[in-house]
Amino acid sequence: MSNQKHFPTALLTQSTTEKLLYFDKYTMAHPRLEEAFNFLKLAVSNSSESRIIFIYGPTGVGKTTLRLLIEKWLVESNLPQLEIDPGCLPFASVEAVVQKSGIFNSKDHIKRCLFALNEPLIEHKIDYGTRGIYRNNSGQIVIEPKVIETDLGWALEQALKHRKPKIFFIDEAHHMLMVASGRKLTDLPEAIKSLANRTGVVHGLVGTYELLTLHDVGDQLSRRSVYLHFPRYHADIEQDREVFQSVVWGFQLRMPLQQEPDLVSHWDYCYERSLGCVGILKNWFQNALFDAINEGSDSVELKHLERRALSVAQCRNILKKIKEGENNQAQIDGQVQQLRAELGLPIKSALIDNDIKQVEIQPQQSNSTLRKVQSKVGQPLPKRRQVGT
Structure with missing residues (x-):
C-alpha cells in the first residue's frame, strides 16, 4: 500500500466529527451509479x-x-x-x-x-x-x-x-x-x-x-x-466482482487515518455482508471508521469490520427480498419473447435463454469504465469517476 494520502492531510489532526463528515460526504462513483445518473438526467431533461x-x-x-x-x-x-x-x-x-x-x-x-x-x-x-x-x-x-x-x-x-x-x-x-x-x-x-x-x-x-x-x-x-x-453487483460476474473490489479500495483510500486500511484483502467478506450493495458497504465502513478512531487505532482492521457487520440473519433476510425482486425483474424482461409473438414478429434465439444476469444494468464499455484488475486482489487499479459534474 502506498504512503500517498488520498484525502486532505489536515484531517489527521482534526476532530472525529470532521473526519467522519469528510468520509460521509465522499461519493464513490462506480459504473452502476454513473449509468443510473446519466439515464436519470436524460429522463428529467426530456x-x-x-x-x-x-x-x-x-x-x-x-x-x-x-x-x-x-x-x-x-x-x-x-x-x-x-x-x-x-x-x-x-x-x-x-x-x-x-x-x-x-x-x-x-x-x-x-x-x-x-x-x-x-x-x-x-x-x-x-x-x-x-x-x-x-x-x-x-x-x-x-x-x-x-x-x-x-x-x-x-x-x-x-x-x-x-x-x-x-x-x-x-x-x-x-x-x-x-x-x-x-x-x-x-x-x-x-x-x-x-x-x-x-x-x-x-x-x-x-x-x-x-x-x-x-x-x-x-x-x-x-x-x-x-x-x-438500479441493481447491485453480482459476485458471480467477473466484471462486477472487479468493480466491487475497486469500490472497496476507493473507500479505504479515503479513510482519514494515519495508516491506509487493507480492506481489499477482505473483499469477499465485504461482499458477503453488503450483498454487493454499495450503500450498505459505505454505511458499514463509516461505522467501522468511527470505532477505529474512537479506539485511537491508526487504521481500520478486520475486527472493526466484524464488530459492525450485519448479522448473517440480517443478510439472509435482505438477500431473500432482493432475490424476489430480481426474479420479478427477470420475468418482466423475459416478456420480450411474448411481446414479439403477440406482434407476429419472429422470436430471436438470443432471447431463449434469459436469466438474471441478462437483466442487470451492465457497466458501459467506454473510456470511463474501470480498468480490469490485472494485479492480485488488494491492488486493483480504479479510476476516479466524475459523477454529478
Whole structure:
C-alpha cells in the first residue's frame, strides 16, 4: 500500500466529527451509479409524456446517493433561472412515511409534500373558514379526519405550478403500497400520474423492488412511466466482482487515518455482508471508521469490520427480498419473447435463454469504465469517476 494520502492531510489532526463528515460526504462513483445518473438526467431533461419515473432496486444499493447527485446537478444547472425567478425550486423531495398503524396515510403525505415545497401561504389555498383545518400553537397544520383529500390535493397542485420543480422525488415510495383495506392499490399512483400531467412536473418514485407491483396496473400509468432499475453487483460476474473490489479500495483510500486500511484483502467478506450493495458497504465502513478512531487505532482492521457487520440473519433476510425482486425483474424482461409473438414478429434465439444476469444494468464499455484488475486482489487499479459534474 502506498504512503500517498488520498484525502486532505489536515484531517489527521482534526476532530472525529470532521473526519467522519469528510468520509460521509465522499461519493464513490462506480459504473452502476454513473449509468443510473446519466439515464436519470436524460429522463428529467426530456420527459415528454413520461412524467412518472420509477427508480427501484435493492435496499442500500445507493438510490439515495443517486437522488442527491441529481438534486445537486439540478441546482447547479438552474442557477441562471433561479436568479431570474427565486420563487421556483430546482427540485423537491419528500419521504413516503408509514403511520404507526402500518398503513400509509395519503392526507399526511400531501401535507408533507406541501411542506417540502416550502409553501407557507397554504391558508390562502384552503378556506380556513371551514372547520377542520387550522394551525396549532406550534404553527403546524392540523387536518381533522373529516376534511376531504381533494382540498389538500388542490393546494398541492397550485404549489407545484407556483414552485415549478424540475422533479418531485418521493423517497421510500414503496410505502405508498401499504394502503388501508377498501382502497385500491393503484389509487395514489394514479393520482400522482394525474397530478404530474396537470402540473407538468416530473415525479420520481424511489423505492425497492416492491414498486414493480405497479408495473402492469394500467395502460395509462405504464405508458406515461419510465422505469430505472438500479441493481447491485453480482459476485458471480467477473466484471462486477472487479468493480466491487475497486469500490472497496476507493473507500479505504479515503479513510482519514494515519495508516491506509487493507480492506481489499477482505473483499469477499465485504461482499458477503453488503450483498454487493454499495450503500450498505459505505454505511458499514463509516461505522467501522468511527470505532477505529474512537479506539485511537491508526487504521481500520478486520475486527472493526466484524464488530459492525450485519448479522448473517440480517443478510439472509435482505438477500431473500432482493432475490424476489430480481426474479420479478427477470420475468418482466423475459416478456420480450411474448411481446414479439403477440406482434407476429419472429422470436430471436438470443432471447431463449434469459436469466438474471441478462437483466442487470451492465457497466458501459467506454473510456470511463474501470480498468480490469490485472494485479492480485488488494491492488486493483480504479479510476476516479466524475459523477454529478
